[in-house]
Amino acid sequence: MATVEAPRGLELLEQLGKTNDGKSPLGCMQCGLCAASCPLGEAMKFPPRKLILQAAAGNLDKVLADPSLWMCVACYTCSLRCPRGIELTDGLWPALRDAAMQQGFQPPAELQETFQNVFKYGNMLGRSPRQRMEWAKDLDVRVLDLSKEPRPVDVLWLVGCYPSYYPRNQPVARAFARLLTQLGVTWGVLGAQEKAMGECDRMAGEEGLFETLVEANRKVLDKQDFRKLVVLDPHAFRALQKFYPRYGAWYPVQHYTTFLAERLEQLKPLIARPVEAVVTYHDNCCVGRRCSCYDPPRSLLQLIPGVKLVEMARNRDNALCCGGGGGGMWLDSHIVAQGGTRLSDLRVAQAAATGADTLAVSCPYELARFEDAAKVAGVEGRLKVRDIIELLAECMDLGERNVS
Amino acid sequence: MKITVVVRQIPDLIEPLEIDSSGTAFDLGSASFIVNESDDHALEQAILLKEAGGATVSVVALDFGDIDNTLYTAAAKGADRIIKIALADETPPPPRAAAALYAKAIQPLSPDLVLIGVQAHDELDGGLSPFLAAALGLPYVGVICGVKPGAEQGTISVCKEFPGAVMARLNVKLPVVLGIVGAEQPPRYVPVARVRAAMKTTQFEEQEAATAAVGPAVSICRLYPPASGSHAEMLAGSEDEVAARIAEILAQKGLVK
Numbered sequence: 001m002a003t004v005e006a007p008r009g010l011e012l013l014e015q016l017g018k019t020n021d022g023k024s025p026l027g028c029m030q031c032g033l034c035a036a037s038c039p040l041g042e043a044m045k046f047p048p049r050k051l052i053l054q055a056a057a058g059n060l061d062k063v064l065a066d067p068s069l070w071m072c073v074a075c076y077t078c079s080l081r082c083p084r085g086i087e088l089t090d091g092l093w094p095a096l097r098d099a100a101m102q103q104g105f106q107p108p109a110e111l112q113e114t115f116q117n118v119f120k121y122g123n124m125l126g127r128s129p130r131q132r133m134e135w136a137k138d139l140d141v142r143v144l145d146l147s148k149e150p151r152p153v154d155v156l157w158l159v160g161c162y163p164s165y166y167p168r169n170q171p172v173a174r175a176f177a178r179l180l181t182q183l184g185v186t187w188g189v190l191g192a193q194e195k196a197m198g199e200c201d202r203m204a205g206e207e208g209l210f211e212t213l214v215e216a217n218r219k220v221l222d223k224q225d226f227r228k229l230v231v232l233d234p235h236a237f238r239a240l241q242k243f244y245p246r247y248g249a250w251y252p253v254q255h256y257t258t259f260l261a262e263r264l265e266q267l268k269p270l271i272a273r274p275v276e277a278v279v280t281y282h283d284n285c286c287v288g289r290r291c292s293c294y295d296p297p298r299s300l301l302q303l304i305p306g307v308k309l310v311e312m313a314r315n316r317d318n319a320l321c322c323g324g325g326g327g328g329m330w331l332d333s334h335i336v337a338q339g340g341t342r343l344s345d346l347r348v349a350q351a352a353a354t355g356a357d358t359l360a361v362s363c364p365y366e367l368a369r370f371e372d373a374a375k376v377a378g379v380e381g382r383l384k385v386r387d388i389i390e391l392l393a394e395c396m397d398l399g400e401r402n403v404s
Numbered sequence: 405m406k407i408t409v410v411v412r413q414i415p416d417l418i419e420p421l422e423i424d425s426s427g428t429a430f431d432l433g434s435a436s437f438i439v440n441e442s443d444d445h446a447l448e449q450a451i452l453l454k455e456a457g458g459a460t461v462s463v464v465a466l467d468f469g470d471i472d473n474t475l476y477t478a479a480a481k482g483a484d485r486i487i488k489i490a491l492a493d494e495t496p497p498p499p500r501a502a503a504a505l506y507a508k509a510i511q512p513l514s515p516d517l518v519l520i521g522v523q524a525h526d527e528l529d530g531g532l533s534p535f536l537a538a539a540l541g542l543p544y545v546g547v548i549c550g551v552k553p554g555a556e557q558g559t560i561s562v563c564k565e566f567p568g569a570v571m572a573r574l575n576v577k578l579p580v581v582l583g584i585v586g587a588e589q590p591p592r593y594v595p596v597a598r599v600r601a602a603m604k605t606t607q608f609e610e611q612e613a614a615t616a617a618v619g620p621a622v623s624i625c626r627l628y629p630p631a632s633g634s635h636a637e638m639l640a641g642s643e644d645e646v647a648a649r650i651a652e653i654l655a656q657k658g659l660v661k
Contacts, residue, residue: 098595101594101595102595104592106592106593112593115596116593120438121418126418127418128418128419130419206595206596208596208597208600209595209596211596211597211600212600
């Protein structure tokens with residue numbers, strides 16, 4: 001009897017249906033809500049609906065070869081709106097990107113470089129692992145480096161790549177160190193042993209790299225004695241909450257907004273002075289839309305005397321993404337070349353339209369993205385971009401000594 | 405066509421290099437290593453030629469630094485044979501002596517084409533690529549930025565750079581050693597899953613350590629860190645003051661009247 005070989009695209013969709021990433025893509029009824037909701041859908045030749053259609057029809061190579069495969073920035077809007085509950089963001093896009101690379105299709109050059117940096121150095125910035133503690137140099141509070149002095153701690157703080165290395169983010173890391181110290185918890189960091197958690201690599205299709213990072217990070221984390229992990233990076237939160245457990249690596253983890261929001265009563269006595277600012281908050285996608293965690297960051301901002309919180313028209317589950325997820329941090333030039341828009345440019349305009357003078361964020365990528373976008377939009381002078389930690393640190397006199 | 409590619413590990417300048425206590429060598433124990441960029445292009449060029457028409461690609465390397473990762477990546481990209489040469493010393497010899505080690509491993513392969521990066525930043529006594537050609541007794545063409553299959557049997561078509569932004573396409577008889585600046589396309593990215601698969605399936609052909617007597621060699625008397633010369637002058641003040649100071653400096657240097 002002759003056997004009919006299933007199209008490879010269909011096989012891929014069937015495999016996805018067997019994972020715990022939502023419902024099977026084969027249940028797609030082609031309603032198009034995903035494509036219509038996607039902030040970059042109009043610039044994509046194959047938005048999610050068409051990805052499924054083409055893959056199911058056996059035209060997988062067409063999809064894998066197309067530049068629009070590298071335009072998703074993992075904002076989760078399509079996944080949350082899909083009436084069939086198909087997990088397009090965590091499931092379909094990474095699987096297709098992985099398949100593309102396995103078949104030799106090349107990801108955009110900047111993303112390749114990032115993958116190589118993460119593989120070789122354990123951070124996306126391509127910096128030396130030995131310089132990971134650079135942010136803490138001459139810091140006025142003690143930073144316990146658990147890689148050198150292992151001991152039980154309440155909080156193992158995963159500092160993250162950008163707060164460790166990137167000059168704009170380093171003051172945020174220093175302020176958080178002072179804040180943790182003020183809160184009286186015992187805490188430590190992994191120092192030179194810390195590596196990227198790999199969420200962006202996974203979402204960008206590099207499952208093999210992600211697996212390598214999970215193995216390496218597990219080895220390091222399993223040697224430590226801690227009650228919980230606290231992260232500044234919502235992407236690290238997402239990785240540890242959702243993707244590490246798939247490899248049997250389960251750790252209690254909190255994003256810093258949740259961790260601090262549970263301690264409002266302890267934070268109140270630390271307040272030294274008001275911060276006069278009209279603030280609008282940008283909900284990041286991993287902790288916000290994906291995990292419906294909208295109130296903790298706002299409760300922190302409302303704690304600060306003098307802060308007037310105003311909302312953008314698109315907020316909470318309808319917030320517009322900054323464009324930096326799913327590898328998007330390194331896909332701007334690709335997306336623009338394909339006729340897409342940098343979402344950070346649109347988002348900054350939305351923030352400026354509220355009349356706010358401060359755009360508050362809680363993701364390390366967003367400081368750089370939005371400050372750059374503010375320059376592009378010409379609102380640099382009247383819209384400051386600040387991490388919630390920076391605003392808290394200012395009202396508690398825990399910020400950089402030379403920052404006004 | 406049988407192609408052999410030489411890939412080298414060089415100190416990664418992501419870390420500041422330090423001079424060791426002898427004062428005549430870098431402290432390579434505290435350095436990390438990466439593949440030499442133009443060797444990576446040589447490998448890419450070899451794989452492209454293989455894809456264009458049925459070549460076999462052998463990769464030859466000294467066992468040093470992070471070479472295993474580089475070699476597994478080469479296998480994942482499509483290299484057919486991997487030959488790893490053990491070192492007699494802790495660090496690789498300088499290019500002239502290294503050329504003899506590579507030649508010993510390459511000669512039995514009787515390649516039609518040897519591809520190697522045209523330079524590396526650790527070449528102490530001259531470029532390895534022409535030394536290798538001499539050690540193999542083969543002709544050498546350097547500064548190559550693209551190789552295509554030749555129009556006639558037994559030839560290869562190369563794009564060679566000359567000074568003054570002049571590029572020439574030359575038909576070169578095989579066998580030959582080519583010093584590669586760049587491949588026809590940037591080195592490809594292979595996903596880590598494929599590198600990990602290669603780690604499980606690739607067998608290195610390991611060669612014993614050997615020493616090569618190459619006559620007089622360069623010896624280092626003393627290494628010095630680069631001395632800082634004059635520092636930049638930071639101009640402060642109002643725009644007019646800064647502009648006036650710039651004009652003054654340019655006049656002092658005789659650049660404007």
